[in-house]
Amino acid sequence: GYGEESGTFTNNEGRIQAVRKFREPAFEARGNLAIFDFVAALRSQACQPSMQGEIFREIARLVPAYQGLTDGLGADGAFTT
Incomplete structure (x- = not known):
């Protein structure tokens, strides 16, 4: 549910925003x-990376619009290019 996990999301205008767990x-x-890890295991596969920060770094490495970004986005987030 809302507020139960930390992570990031990208909205329709291309702004990446951080969400922080608060409950x-x-x-x-x-x-x-x-x-995701459970479903991957059912298929005899490993979901790698499987930690929030590692996943963001992998996206930033592979997706040109995210290159140079980190998951330390701050309150205003960041725009993809």
Whole structure:
């Protein structure tokens, strides 16, 4: 649910924004990355990278519009090019 995980998202105008965890889940539930890891394991595959910061660095390395960005975006985020 909302506020239960940290990460980033890119909105329709190309702004990358950070979201920070500010509450615990209301009940025991897997987070998004744990779900991806679980599905990958069911397919006898590994989801690599599987940590939020590592995933952002991988995107920044592979996607030209994200190159040079880090997951330390700050309050205003950043625009992709």
